[in-house]
Amino acid sequence: MKAETQLQNPYEPEPMRLIRRYPLNEDVHFFQVRAVDMEKALSLNYLPGQFMMISINGIGEAPFSISSTPSRPGLLEFGIRKVGNMTNRIFQLKENGIFGVRGPYGNGFPIEKIKGNDLVIIMGGLGAVPLRSLLLYALDNRDQFGKIYLLHGARTPDEMLFRNEFFNMMKRDDLFCHLTVDQDDTGQWPFETGVVTRLFGKLAHIDPKNTYFAVCGPPVMYKFVVAEILKLNVPKHQILMTLERRMKCGVGKCGHCIIGGYIYTCLEGPVFSYWDVLHMKGLI
Amino acid sequence: MRAVKIKKENLFDFLEAIKPFGDLWGPVKSGDGYVLEKVTDYSNIEMSALRTRIPFKKLLFPPKFTMFKFDEKGIRSSDEELPRQVIFGLHPCDLHALLIMDNFHSLHYVDPYYRERRERTAVIGLSCFPDDRCFCKATNTHYTEKGFDLFLTDLGDFYILWIGSSLGDDMVRECPELVDEEVTHDDLEKYIAWRKKRESNFKLKLDFTGMPSIMELSYDSPLWDELGEKCLSCGACTIVCPTCPCFNVIDEVDIGGGTGERTRRWDSCMFREYSMVAGGHNFREARSERLKLRFTHKLQAFVGAFGEAACVGCGRCIGACPVDIDIQTVAQNLKGEEVKA
Structure with missing residues (x-):
């Protein structure tokens, strides 16, 4: 408002x-x-x-x-x-x-810019929570988006969030859904194992100029995932990530969520493009 | 803006006449410094006071206040009527800070608690002569044409009384007999001479030009680690700074548990917990990181969209820091200038 x-x-x-x-x-x-x-x-x-x-x-x-x-x-x-x-x-x-x-x-994802493009959603761990919103939105407005990919990594099958929901999505023919776990001690996991970057083989044919990436996961994930995305020649402003900060107000007053001295995450974020993030100090 | 004159001997009568505009707050002596206090005996006002220990911000967003109360049924907004207040004696540096705070508290979202107090506040500025801690000339905040309802420029036996708002005009209309509408050419000459004399009195020579770009380039400077070693994380710099508005929100529960209130208190980016998120990850664990945050805010840019630095050169932090890390020493260090201890 x-x-x-x-x-x-x-x-x-x-x-x-x-x-x-x-x-x-x-x-x-x-x-x-x-x-x-x-x-x-x-x-x-x-x-x-x-x-x-x-x-x-x-x-x-x-x-x-x-x-x-x-x-x-x-x-x-x-x-x-x-x-x-x-x-x-x-x-x-x-x-x-x-x-x-x-x-x-906060700003939310730039839906209007993403519309008409392909969308790759890469989530790890708790990062599934905010990105589920974007995924469901795109699926509910399917005709407004190009191809949609979901790459989801969890540590173990038990830890994977929204497991059943995503299992059901594997059956959809309007979504490329790829799930992986770092480790499977149960021996029952029917999909991929290994870290989420292992799934990048599924993206070999994307058109980098017309694809938006949305990434959210634990801090360690960003480094490896972004490096892989850049290898695909995706423009930096089309790589979107959502950040976490301490917040006491949410409306740009309390100061706790400031990054780099003057960027209020609650106003200008929490969604930033990799291009924005490159110029931020004290990010992680 | 409009200018009239008022004789010095009429000032107390004037302050008496504007009583209906609210409680008068002004600088009074306290120990070896000055504090902003409610004044009933006008002779206690220190007309030559430069900086009060805690700036005017305590009257617009108090160090601690209740946002709302709650009980089992939900929340209840406060229906308490706040008193009207007149803040007397703000100098140009503080008036610039007030403008920054006004802007900040209405940017993107209006802060209702600030606005409520601000709308009940009249501001009377007062001219000053710099001491060895004033560097408002370096921050270009040594004059102001905005931010006040009335402003007094001391020209010897009279003041030029600048009327900066409709509210200020209302105040003057309470006692037209105390002011002299006629400002002469002679007065103008006196005013120009006063300005010259004041300009030549700045002893602290700081050069703040190019500070934003220097801050950008110094982000990885070892200076921050050196300063981090010295910093005590006491937060004194943020408490005395007129442009530090950060706060914490703390719920207080009454004994018995069912009722309580949500309170807002001044917080400091110098404190360790400031950037810590649930689970214990701290985005600014090192003191050097926290110092860097504060000085970026002051010397480079305040809020992204604001695009301007927030230091107004009042000199309070120079006196407040127990280990001499202040805007002056940091700026000089970054520019590779000699720093006098």
């Missing part, structure tokens, strides 16, 4: 109801929520790649990537890893519990 049209206090969260939750793996749970006010639930608009501030009175607030797609309005979905005070409390929430959410914030 732009400053000129802003009427409400942007720091006051909207009450939301937890509709359902279930584990995606041992530490990460899926949370589906809806604004208590049905009108607000249906009018909430956002872009894939944007985030929201989840608020628990008495604990505080933290930013979380939206995992659902605006092409399916009404419900918001998050994939949350239990990692600290805030997420511990979120994990105590039960179905029908009420808590606060405000947003959406």
Whole structure:
């Protein structure tokens, strides 16, 4: 929302109801929520790649990537890893519990630029959460995109987020879906093994000038993945990544998410192109 | 803007006449320095005070305040009416900082807490003579035509009273008998002479030209590690800086647990936890990294879209840092100039 049209206090969260939750793996749970006010639930608009501030009175607030797609309005979905005070409390929430959410914030993926091009989505670990939003959006608006590839890497089969959802996507004929795990102790894993860059053989025939890449994963993944993408001669501004920072406000005031001295991740990010990122200091 | 004159002997009567505009805050003596305090006895105002220890920002975004309260039913906005206030004695450096803060708090999203206080605030600026810590001339913030409702330029036995806003005009209209509408050619000459004298009084010669590009090139300079070794991470520099608005948000729960409030407090990018995310990864673990962040913000650019540095040359950090890491020593070090200890 732009400053000129802003009427409400942007720091006051909207009450939301937890509709359902279930584990995606041992530490990460899926949370589906809806604004208590049905009108607000249906009018909430956002872009894939944007985030929201989840608020628990008495604990505080933290930013979380939206995992659902605006092409399916009404419900918001998050994939949350239990990692600290805030997420511990979120994990105590039960179905029908009420808590606060405000947003959406951040720039989101440049959907309008991506439209008409091929799209390669590369996700590792928790990076599946924000990129699922982009993937579902593209699949829901299939005619507006060229070829769509999904390369998804997890450490083990048990750790792979949205496993069943992606297994089902393997059957689609409008998506090239490739899943890999670093290590499979079960011996039951039916797909690839090895790190996600092993899947780059599947991209041999892409047209680099007309392809956008969206990457999200653990810090170590970026280096190797970006090197592989560059080998394909993809322009740097067509390689998109989404970053994580500490945030206390989400609206460009508290200062915690600043990168390189003056880039507010919550305003200018969290989605940046590799070209933007190249000139940022203190990135990782 | 419009200029009138007011005799020095009329100033206290003037301050009395503008009482309806709010509580008067001005610089008063405290120990060996000055603090910005609520004033009822006008003779306590230190007209020659240069910088107050903590700048005006404490009146526009207090060090700690309640954003809203909550209970089992949800959140409740505060319905408390904030008092009107008149801040007296801000010098051009602080007025420039005020403009930066006004801009910052309305950029992209309006901060409602800032706006609420700002809309209840009138600002009366006051001319000054630099001491050995002032370097507003180097930051080009030593004059201002904006940022105030009224501004007083001290020309001996009278002030030129600059009226910078409609609110300032309202204040003057409370007591038209105290001002002299006629500014003569003689007054203009006095004003020009005063400017010349003031300009020649800047003792701290700093050259800030090219600072953004030098910051860019010095990103990997070993200087940052040297400064990081000395820095105590105390945050004094950020507390006294008139353009440091960063904050933390902390929930306070009442005993019993069901009710509480969300509070906002000043935070400092010098603190270790500032850039730490859940799970413990810290994007600025080293003190040198945190120093670099602060000085990039001050000397290169504030917010990307702002495109300008945020240092106004008030000199507060020069006095506040216990180990002499301040905007002056950093800028001189980066430019390879001799630094006097």
